[in-house]
Amino acid sequence: MIEVRASPxxxxxxxxxxESSAGPVERAxxxxxxxxxxxxxxxxxxxxxxxxxxxxxxxxxxxxxxLRVRLRELNLVLAETVPSVQTPLASAAALADAxxxxxxxxxxxxxxxxxxxxxxxxxxxxxxxxxxxxxxATVGAPPGLESRPxxxxxxxxxxxxPGVLQLRGMLExxxxxxxxxxxxxxxxxxxxxxxxxxxxxxxxxKIESNSAFSDLDYVVYLGSSRNAxxxxxxxxxxxxxxxxxxxxxxxxxxxxxxxVVAPIxxxxxxxxxxxxxxxxxxxxxxxxxAALATHRLALGRERAHQLAQDLDRIAAGDxxxxxxxxxxxxxxxxxxxxxxxxxxxxxxxxxxxxPASAGLDVGGDWxxxxxxxxxxxxxxxxxxxGHGLEAATTMALLRHAALAYAAQDSSPAxxxxxxxxxxxxxxxxxxxxxxxxxxxRLNDREVRVASAGHLAPLLLDGASAHxxxxxxxxxxxxxxxxxxxxxxxxxxPPEGTLIAFTDGLVERRGEVIDAGLxxxxxxxxxxxxxxxxxxxxxxxxxTFGERxxxxxxxxxxxxx
Amino acid sequence: xxxxxxxxxELDITPSSEDGVPVLSxxxxxxxxxxxxxxxxxxxxxAASAGRLVFxxxxxxxxxxxxxxxxxxxSESIGSVSVRAPTAPxxxxxxxxxxxxxxxxxS
Numbered sequence: 001m002i003e004v005r006a007s008p009x010x011x012x013x014x015x016x017x018x019e020s021s022a023g024p025v026e027r028a029x030x031x032x033x034x035x036x037x038x039x040x041x042x043x044x045x046x047x048x049x050x051x052x053x054x055x056x057x058x059x060x061x062x063x064x065x066x067l068r069v070r071l072r073e074l075n076l077v078l079a080e081t082v083p084s085v086q087t088p089l090a091s092a093a094a095l096a097d098a099x100x101x102x103x104x105x106x107x108x109x110x111x112x113x114x115x116x117x118x119x120x121x122x123x124x125x126x127x128x129x130x131x132x133x134x135x136x137a138t139v140g141a142p143p144g145l146e147s148r149p150x151x152x153x154x155x156x157x158x159x160x161x162p163g164v165l166q167l168r169g170m171l172e173x174x175x176x177x178x179x180x181x182x183x184x185x186x187x188x189x190x191x192x193x194x195x196x197x198x199x200x201x202x203x204x205x206k207i208e209s210n211s212a213f214s215d216l217d218y219v220v221y222l223g224s225s226r227n228a229x230x231x232x233x234x235x236x237x238x239x240x241x242x243x244x245x246x247x248x249x250x251x252x253x254x255x256x257x258x259x260v261v262a263p264i265x266x267x268x269x270x271x272x273x274x275x276x277x278x279x280x281x282x283x284x285x286x287x288x289x290a291a292l293a294t295h296r297l298a299l300g301r302e303r304a305h306q307l308a309q310d311l312d313r314i315a316a317g318d319x320x321x322x323x324x325x326x327x328x329x330x331x332x333x334x335x336x337x338x339x340x341x342x343x344x345x346x347x348x349x350x351x352x353x354x355p356a357s358a359g360l361d362v363g364g365d366w367x368x369x370x371x372x373x374x375x376x377x378x379x380x381x382x383x384x385x386g387h388g389l390e391a392a393t394t395m396a397l398l399r400h401a402a403l404a405y406a407a408q409d410s411s412p413a414x415x416x417x418x419x420x421x422x423x424x425x426x427x428x429x430x431x432x433x434x435x436x437x438x439x440x441r442l443n444d445r446e447v448r449v450a451s452a453g454h455l456a457p458l459l460l461d462g463a464s465a466h467x468x469x470x471x472x473x474x475x476x477x478x479x480x481x482x483x484x485x486x487x488x489x490x491x492x493p494p495e496g497t498l499i500a501f502t503d504g505l506v507e508r509r510g511e512v513i514d515a516g517l518x519x520x521x522x523x524x525x526x527x528x529x530x531x532x533x534x535x536x537x538x539x540x541x542x543t544f545g546e547r548x549x550x551x552x553x554x555x556x557x558x559x560x
Numbered sequence: 561x562x563x564x565x566x567x568x569x570e571l572d573i574t575p576s577s578e579d580g581v582p583v584l585s586x587x588x589x590x591x592x593x594x595x596x597x598x599x600x601x602x603x604x605x606x607a608a609s610a611g612r613l614v615f616x617x618x619x620x621x622x623x624x625x626x627x628x629x630x631x632x633x634x635s636e637s638i639g640s641v642s643v644r645a646p647t648a649p650x651x652x653x654x655x656x657x658x659x660x661x662x663x664x665x666x667s
Contacts, residue, residue: 356592385629386592430636432629434657453657472658480636481662509569509589509622512649513656549592549624 034302037295044287052280059272063244066267070216071246075259077213078220078250086165086253088113089123089182089193096125096136096191097184103137110193114140120195121177128159128183128190136191144170144177144196158254159183159192165253169222169230174201178222178232180253205233215267217241221258224249232257336396342371347442348557350531352539354504356550363550364391364433365502366399372410377440380406380415381454381554382476383502384433394431398423398476402435412437412450413485416476420452420483423476432477436500442558445492450485452476455506458521459490460497465525467517495559497531499524504551505542516542531557568593569622573601578614582607583644587619590627598630607638614666618645623653635662642666 033041092110099105106125114120122140126133133156135146145152145168158166159181168179176199183192217236221227226247228239245262266273341349349369356363364384372378380402384395398419405418415437423433436454440447449457449468453475456467471486499520506516523541527534535555543551569589576583582605590598607613613634635641643654644666654663 383625385626430633432632434625451658453659455656472656474658474662475632478632478636478662480639503625507622507624507653510649512652514652549626 033291034295034298036298037291040294041287041291044290045284048280048283048287051283052276055279056276059268059276060244062268062272063263063266064246067244067246067261067263070213070263070267071248071259071261074213074216074218074261075248075250078252078257078259082165082252084119085180085197086182088119089165089180089195090163090184092123092125092193093182093184093191096193101125101127101136101189101191106137106193107139110195111139114195119197121198123193123195126156126159126192126194128156128192129188133157133192141196143179143194144175145179145194155179155181156192156194159185159190161254162186167222167253167255169232170196171199171222171230171232176201176203199232203231203233205235215264217262217264219260221260222255224256224258226258226260230258236262336392336399337366338368341369342377346559347377348531349555350535350557351552351554352535354539354543354551354553356504364395365504365550365552366395367500367552367554368399368403369554369556370403370406372406372439375440375442376410377442377556378406378410378412378415379438379440379498379500379554379556380435381500381502381552382433382435383454383550383552384431385475385477386431390429391431394433398433398435402437410439411487412439412448413487416450416452416473416485417483420476420478420485424479424483430477432475434475434503438498438500440492440498440556440558442492442560445494445560446489447492447498448487448489450487452485455501455503455517457498457500458524459492460499460524461493462496463525465521467521492558497534497555497557499535499538499553499555501538501553502549502551504549505538505553507549531555571597572619573597575601575605577606580610581612581614582610583614583616585616585619587621589622590620590630591622591624592626595626595630598627599633602630602634602638607634607641611638612640613638614642614644616644617650618647620647620650623650628653628657628659631663632659 095105095109110123114123122143124138124143125136155168162183166181170177177196179196181192181194185191219234220232222230222232241262245260247260250257250259351367367381369379384391401422402415402419405415434454435452438447438449449470451470451472456470458467468490470488473485474481506520508516535553539553569591571588571594574585584601584605642664
């Protein structure tokens with residue numbers, strides 16, 4: 001007997017699958033940044049840092065530019081004070097030249113500029129003759145420089161350069177002041193006008209909060225360098241100025257002022273000052289959010305991957321169980337079928353059982369071939385309706401009953417009548433079975449066949465093939481019908497093959513059953529194979545694809 | 561009732577009645593996968609009390625041995641069962657399995 005069996009798929013990697021089953025899902029639950037998230041975070045931070053630094057550089061460059069603009073403005077403002085100092089002194093000097101050094105005229109003219117709330121604290125007119133200058137008139141306080149006659153003489157000696165405002169700082173002591181001298185005399189006698197402006201003792205001066213320069217700290221030094229001892233005035237609380245600053249040297253008469261400015265706060269506004277920080281903070285937050293989103297996505301992907309693996313594993317397990325059960329079913333089926341068929345010189349028997357492709361159950365198809373002696377052979381093939389264990393049990397019952405009845409009366413009609421009667425005694429359940437019973441009498445070259453609703457067998461005689469012409473009677477299991485079976489007798493060639501089968505071999509959806517019968521007949525007669533090969537080929541060719549029903553094929557070949 | 565489950569062949573059973581005789585109009589394919597539907601349709605058709613049942617099979621494209629078995633069961637339990645207007649494949653199966661007396665065909 002040849003078995004056509006579906007074999008289980010290779011499952012060599014099952015152990016490996018089981019070992020890895022407890023892994024990644026657990027790990028994925030721990031706090032563990034995914035590589036993708038880390039990359040996103042690094043890129044995010046790098047981009048943020050670059051943008052923030054660019055913003056900062058732009059801000060710094062803008063601040064520096066604005067500071068230089070402000071410095072230039074302040075410079076101009078300071079330079080514009082030169083005339084306000086020089087003009088009264090120059091006018092007084094010209095008046096002195098014109099009046100020959102009239103003290104009265106000088107006092108009358110200059111007194112409007114001198115006083116506690118005026119421009120100068122002291123103004124005096126001097127005649128420069130020889131080494132010692134002579135004071136002609138004084139308005140306001142006595143000149144502070146007079147306490148240092150040598151210095152005074154030196155300073156007034158500069159009157160020999162007429163038309164230029166001279167500057168002298170008196171920065172030591174309790175009453176710091178700035179001294180100015182102007183002369184217009186180009187020939188003797190030389191008259192010089194000297195005036196002093198008091199500086200605040202602390203050198204601190206406030207800029208009005210509504211001033212155009214309220215956003216600046218400034219320091220003014222006398223001279224052309226930032227010499228702390230030459231500090232004239234500042235509004236800064238603490239010196240030297242720190243941070244961003246700009247410096248300019250301003251010519252002032254014959255001297256110079258050094259001007260240093262630093263912004264109080266931000267010149268371009270608090271928003272632009274904070275912009276790099278805002279950019280940095282926002283960028284960092286966005287980078288973190290992106291990293292978090294990436295992390296979640298990566299985890300989601302990992303979980304999906306894991307789920308897919310789990311499903312694969314479950315499916316592999318299911319497949320394994322399916323094939324196990326299917327294998328059990330088939331083992332059972334084969335146990336219910338004969339394990340030995342007659343084989344001797346001149347007689348060959350071959351059978352194939354093909355289970356339904358979809359089910360896990362055993363089926364209701366069976367067959368038997370037994371030798372009766374005297375060159376007689378009995379073939380029984382049957383199909384119990386239904387599927388599963390119940391059908392298989394009924395099948396086993398009918399199979400053994402048929403064999404038992406055949407031992408008493410081996411005529412096909414007799415076997416079927418007894419079987420039908422036997423089936424009627426079992427009134428606890430309903431089942432039907434189509435059964436074909438054929439008795440070969442090789443010596444007489446004939447076969448006697450009875451059919452209980454079963455399809456007629458195919459007789460192959462050389463290259464020709466035809467189905468035996470049978471009287472078909474109703475199936476086994478009907479109680480309302482009297483069990484009467486007719487026998488048909490057909491002649492056999494000296495050498496031939498009879499193929500009996502169940503309906504699974506020829507039934508197809510969408511066609512008349514005759515089409516399936518013709519297909520079988522054409523296929524069987526078109527080849528010259530051994531019986532084993534023929535039966536396997538028919539099973540393979542005609543039950544290919546989805547099989548909803550079991551199929552049994554039995555072939556008997558004889559030669560005389 | 562149409563079967564959407566692909567594991568089951570398509571089967572549609574419509575009960576009706578003609579002069580007190582229950583009629584089941586069966587269309588689609590009747591095989592091992594859906595014979596239980598047919599079985600319950602027969603049980604709820606009222607044929608057992610009427611003692612008669614007609615299977616109207618003009619829409620039945622395929623029947624296998626399990627389907628034939630349900631028709632035979634109906635014949636056994638009800639008594640008088642006939643088959644009306646079967647398609648060629650169904651008619652041929654009834655003929656070839658020698659059931660024309662048990663399941664008489666009305667054309």
